[in-house]
Amino acid sequence: MPELPEVETVRRGLMPVLENCKITEYIQNRPDLRFPIPADMRRALQGATVTALRRRGKYLILDMDSGYHVCWHLGMSGQMRIDRAADKHDHIILKTAEGRSVSFNDPRRFGYVLIAKKGALDKMPHFQKMGPEPLDEAHFHSDYLFEIFRARKAPLKSALLDQHIVAGLGNIYVCEALYHAGLHPATQAGKLDKMQCAVLVDAVRRVISRAIEAGGSTLGDARYVQPSGELGYFQLEMAAYGREGEQCGLNGCCGVIERIVQAGRSSFYCPVHQLPL
Numbered sequence: 566m567p568e569l570p571e572v573e574t575v576r577r578g579l580m581p582v583l584e585n586c587k588i589t590e591y592i593q594n595r596p597d598l599r600f601p602i603p604a605d606m607r608r609a610l611q612g613a614t615v616t617a618l619r620r621r622g623k624y625l626i627l628d629m630d631s632g633y634h635v636c637w638h639l640g641m642s643g644q645m646r647i648d649r650a651a652d653k654h655d656h657i658i659l660k661t662a663e664g665r666s667v668s669f670n671d672p673r674r675f676g677y678v679l680i681a682k683k684g685a686l687d688k689m690p691h692f693q694k695m696g697p698e699p700l701d702e703a704h705f706h707s708d709y710l711f712e713i714f715r716a717r718k719a720p721l722k723s724a725l726l727d728q729h730i731v732a733g734l735g736n737i738y739v740c741e742a743l744y745h746a747g748l749h750p751a752t753q754a755g756k757l758d759k760m761q762c763a764v765l766v767d768a769v770r771r772v773i774s775r776a777i778e779a780g781g782s783t784l785g786d787a788r789y790v791q792p793s794g795e796l797g798y799f800q801l802e803m804a805a806y807g808r809e810g811e812q813c814g815l816n817g818c819c820g821v822i823e824r825i826v827q828a829g830r831s832s833f834y835c836p837v838h839q840l841p842l
């Protein structure tokens with residue numbers, strides 16, 4: 566599932582094609598994705614200019630001069646493709662005045678779009694209680710994390726996946742951040758002291774920044790690609806995720822990566838340098 570670095574990479578790839586560009590044609594090939602496509606989509610997009618292309622958590626947000634925000638979630642396997650030949654799983658196609666096209670292709674249809682009128686975006690349930698962006702140093706820092714973790718008995722793994730605590734993280738990058746911070750995924754969030762929160766904030770930020778630089782992660786199913794069609798490369802740098810049974814090797818660590826299942830999802834960690842608190 567695309568997480569923050571993948572959505573950010575998609576945003577950067579789409580910028581030159583969409584930002585400050587006019588959508589001259591809106592093509593919609595079916596009424597629904599995971600949810601029904603909002604009735605206002607054509608009104609929001611057709612003939613309107615994209616004044617900004619932003620990201621919040623795992624959502625792409627198109628600010629339109631028609632007075633709407635269009636929020637796009639790529640789901641499990643949704644792709645934004647630029648100037649590519651038509652495919653039967655292209656559900657929505659945007660054509661621009663410059664003669665470019667962006668198609669939303671999603672065979673499994675777990676993706677969806679939401680619409681908000683200008684000024685109403687922050688009040689939508691999806692965004693209202695969303696936690697800070699991990700790269701936002703003014704809001705995501707050790708004091709913040711320490712305060713919000715304080716009374717929590719939830720394991721670190723689920724606390725970091727909670728979009729109300731921090732936005733955009735999913736299974737892969739949480740595993741990687743905990744590995745680099747030397748924290749066990751099952752440790753209760755409330756047990757961290759301020760110093761450990763600082764180390765964790767730093768690890769989250771470094772993992773996310775590196776993954777964005779690498780263009781995100783393309784795993785076995787290869788459904789995530791950059792809008793250009795190029796793969797992401799962060800999977801080559803993954804130290805814990807998907808490496809069960811392999812040597813840890815972090816600063817000479819002799820551990821062997823293990824896998825446990827938490828809330829139905831795999832966590833990968835090193836039992837030698839990620840000890841439970």
Ligand SMILES: [Zn+2]
Binds near residue numbers: 813814820836838
């Ligand atoms: Zn280790």
